[in-house]
Amino acid sequence: MELGLSLGDASKPVGFLTKNGASEQHKKNGLGFCMELGLNTNGGNQELAEKSHENDGDDDDDDDQTSEDTRASMENTPIQLDLLPRAPVPRQTPSHLQPLPWSSDNGSSENGSISGNVGLRAAARGLEMNRLPPPPPAAAEEVSSANSVGSPFQMDFGIYINTGNENPGGNDVIETERVSSRASDDDENGLNTRKKLRLSKEQSAFLEESFKEHSTLNPKQKLALAKQLNLRPRQVEVWFQNRRARTKLKQTEVDCEYLKRCCETLTEENRRLHKELQELRTLKTSNPFYTQLPATTLTMCPSCERVATTSAAAPTITTANAKTSTIDSSTPKPINPFPLSRPRFYPFSQTPPPHHHQSATS
DNA sequence: TATGTGGCTCGGGTTACATCA
DNA sequence: AATGATGTAACCCGAGCCACA
Numbered sequence: 001m002e003l004g005l006s007l008g009d010a011s012k013p014v015g016f017l018t019k020n021g022a023s024e025q026h027k028k029n030g031l032g033f034c035m036e037l038g039l040n041t042n043g044g045n046q047e048l049a050e051k052s053h054e055n056d057g058d059d060d061d062d063d064d065q066t067s068e069d070t071r072a073s074m075e076n077t078p079i080q081l082d083l084l085p086r087a088p089v090p091r092q093t094p095s096h097l098q099p100l101p102w103s104s105d106n107g108s109s110e111n112g113s114i115s116g117n118v119g120l121r122a123a124a125r126g127l128e129m130n131r132l133p134p135p136p137p138a139a140a141e142e143v144s145s146a147n148s149v150g151s152p153f154q155m156d157f158g159i160y161i162n163t164g165n166e167n168p169g170g171n172d173v174i175e176t177e178r179v180s181s182r183a184s185d186d187d188e189n190g191l192n193t194r195k196k197l198r199l200s201k202e203q204s205a206f207l208e209e210s211f212k213e214h215s216t217l218n219p220k221q222k223l224a225l226a227k228q229l230n231l232r233p234r235q236v237e238v239w240f241q242n243r244r245a246r247t248k249l250k251q252t253e254v255d256c257e258y259l260k261r262c263c264e265t266l267t268e269e270n271r272r273l274h275k276e277l278q279e280l281r282t283l284k285t286s287n288p289f290y291t292q293l294p295a296t297t298l299t300m301c302p303s304c305e306r307v308a309t310t311s312a313a314a315p316t317i318t319t320a321n322a323k324t325s326t327i328d329s330s331t332p333k334p335i336n337p338f339p340l341s342r343p344r345f346y347p348f349s350q351t352p353p354p355h356h357h358q359s360a361t362s
Numbered sequence: 363t364a365t366g367t368g369g370c371t372c373g374g375g376t377t378a379c380a381t382c383a
Numbered sequence: 384a385a386t387g388a389t390g391t392a393a394c395c396c397g398a399g400c401c402a403c404a
Contacts, residue, residue, distance in 0.1 A: 196379040196392055216372085238393060241372075
């Protein structure tokens with residue numbers, strides 16, 4: 001059974017109930033869950049059109065990823081593999097330095113030459129991104145503190161290596177990491193450990209803003225974001241993936257709470273109706289002429305064998321298609337488990353139930 | 363036209379690390 | 384200082400889609 005959960009704009013139809021529909025909806029509108037997610041109007045075709053032209057290293061697979069990133073980097077700039085142990089170099093302005101080609105660190109499989117630092121890491125499975133040799137503590141300090149420099153969204157905290165060459169077309173981004181001593185040790189030992197980067201507040205804020213605009217990225221957007229934030233495209237991609245997952249998780253929690261309240265409401269309504277039914281039965285038993293007086297009859301639904309109270313003056317409503325019914329305004333209205341203020345959600349599909357009982361008493 | 367293949371992206375799940383109480 | 388909880392960056396895997404041969 002597929003349960004469609006959706007909160008948000010109630011005026012928008014739920015479009016993810018079918019598998020293909022889910023995919024389409026996702027591509028066109030971002031997430032199926034529509035809460036606070038804007039439309040991704042430029043995602044679909046443009047993305048497809050760009051797919052074949054851009055190689056930005058989006059693959060989740062590490063090996064592929066590194067290859068892709070390497071390729072992307074190599075297309076932009078010739079890469080000279082650094083075969084010597086990297087000497088820590090104080091960070092300088094990018095205009096004078098060639099950014100350390102992170103792709104050369106792990107993407108050497110592209111041209112088949114693996115050596116030095118590259119070889120050590122490339123040999124290890126995973127080829128994770130934050131595995132460059134860490135800068136010395138002083139450099140690390142600079143890396144961290146550089147986040148707050150300049151324009152709030154033009155952060156520059158990459159680690160650069162002075163090659164003496166200008167790199168006009170090269171990637172600006174290369175290494176963005178805050179180093180931990182533990183990871184440093186592991187790296188020095190050539191161990192395969194994952195170093196974890198914490199994005200700065202500015203980076204996170206900017207990514208959040210972007211996410212509000214579109215929860216998915218096309219390659220161009222990804223590259224632009226990466227360049228703007230001095231992150232690798234892969235990092236931007238991962239951030240968006242994780243962000244979507246977090247959104248969905250939160251949405252699921254909200255939906256669960258909502259369903260719980262709905263269940264409680266329905267339970268209460270059920271209890272009330274049972275009580276009411278009991279009273280009507282009692283009344284009917286004690287007073288044989290009762291049925292003629294309030295013009296109320298009890299009818300049994302043939303399909304679900306439930307008792308429904310219907311007004312005798314009005315046609316008995318037994319099918320979902322019967323939309324004309326007269327309900328006494330004095331009748332206590334049934335509890336609506338899904339009031340309008342609730343997030344958009346129709347738990348039992350958009351089609352009306354096969355039959356429903358009009359609880360109308362007089 | 364149908365089919366196989368490779369590339370790409372995604373969601374779901376997991377792991378590993380950083381941070382905090 | 385040690386430790387458990389929590390958040391999250393990064394990873395792995397399978398599925399779906401598309402382009403191309």
